Structure formats: C-alpha cells, structure tokens
Amino acid sequence: MIKTDTEQEQMRLAGRLAADVLDMITPHIVPGVTTEELNTRCHDYIVGVQQAVPATLGYRGFPKSICTSINHVVCHGIPSPDKRLKSGDIINIDVTVIKDGWHGDTSRMYTLGKVSQAAQRLVDLTREAMWLGIREIRPGAHLGDIGAAIQAFAEPRHLSVVREYCGHGIGRAFHEDPQVLHYGQRGQGMELRPGMIFTVEPMLNVGKRHVRLLPDGWTVITKDHSLSAQWEHTVLVTDAGYEVLTLGAAEREQS
16 A cells, blocks of 8 residues: 555656646547547557556446546546537546556546536536645545545535545555545544555535436436536655645646
8 A cells, every 4th residue: 555666656657647648638628529539539649659558448347448427427427429528518537547557547627618607616616625635635644634625615515525436545456445535524534654645536516416327337427417527636645745646737837
C-alpha cells in the first residue's frame, strides 16, 4: 500500500499520461460527436502515442477504453456509435492508463453548448467538493475526513452524495485498498501515511442519491433520472500533505 520513491515516480508518469488523454480529447467534445468516436480517439492516443494500455478495455469484461457518462448517468457509461452528444449535455470522461504496469486514473466533466443553470452549478460544485476532499489529505488525517468534507459541502447545497461507488487505492492494480468514501465522519477510518496513493472521485446528484444499474451490467444511472456529475484525481500522500498526480497541463502550469 505504501509506495516507494521509485514507485511514486512511476505513478507520476501514469497519472500525467491519464491527464494528457483528457487534455487531448477536450477539443473533440462537441455537439454531434458520438461517444464511440471519443473512445476511438482516446484508445488510439493511449496505444499509439503514449505506448500505454487503456485499463478499462476488457477489465471485468468492460468493452471500451474510456467511460462516457452523460447527464443522468452516474458512472461507467459505455461509449456507443448510437450515442451522439448534443448542446445542453454534460458528460464525464473517465480514463485510466497503464504505463509500465502502473495505473493513472482521472475523470473530468465537460459541458456542451449552453447548459442549464442547474447543470452548470452541479458540475462546478462537484469539482469544488472533490478539491475540498483532496485538501484534507495529509499524514495523520483519516480517510473519514475526506468524505466528511465532501458530504458537509454537498448536502447543505441540496446535492446528494452517491454512496455505492467510491475512491480507491491504486498502483500496480486498478483497484487496491483502501476504499475512499465520499461521505462519513471526521476521525474515522484509516490513518493516512506518506506514500499512500488513492483516488478521490465524488459523484453528486441534483436529486436523490439512489442509483440503478442498467441491464448492460455497467451503466449506473440516478434512480430519479436527475443529473449527476463526477470529478476524479489520483492523489499521493506526501510528508507535507498531498500531491495530485493527474493535473492537466493548464493546472500543472498554475501549481
């Protein structure tokens, strides 16, 4: 669970590559594009340019190289040639890259054309909730502090926190211990130590928190069909606090 300095360097590379995929695909997320086209571009970039492996392709039978979750889809949406994006949509693109055996995992929300005020608010507040959770990370803090910060921010703003899916440890395996809940109580859960690496990836809904798995065995939607949003970073616990391993190019310049 604790990564050595050398392993942390490997994870930095994997994380940067995952972020680079999202930077690359950003200009292509426009009304009229199909989620299958986005998947193909990402796949070709990961395999051809990065000389890496898309972790989701074939993972427990998942058929594509990215997840594309639109509007009321909470997570694990499957790219399809039949799904064409339109103005007003919000979409989460979730990418995990394997480089030299190490995983980098990140996702972002994108808005298409003119979206509703409620959709824009959800996207913005979910990103803020993720960062509030990340800022809790430091040696001696507890996993519960992350979830408590996210829950305390979201619920007074009338957003609900999805509880069935959570962040996770990551390294040579896609999903490792610990589980990182996006709700909870301060001081609860595992104590954080330098060298731990895990994802923080809250899913917030405009409506109720309850979700439903579609018959395809992957796509998760809100039960009440309300809008859902998610942002995700892979984060390293450092001696001084935290380091986000999946910042995009623009964010890397600012930090």
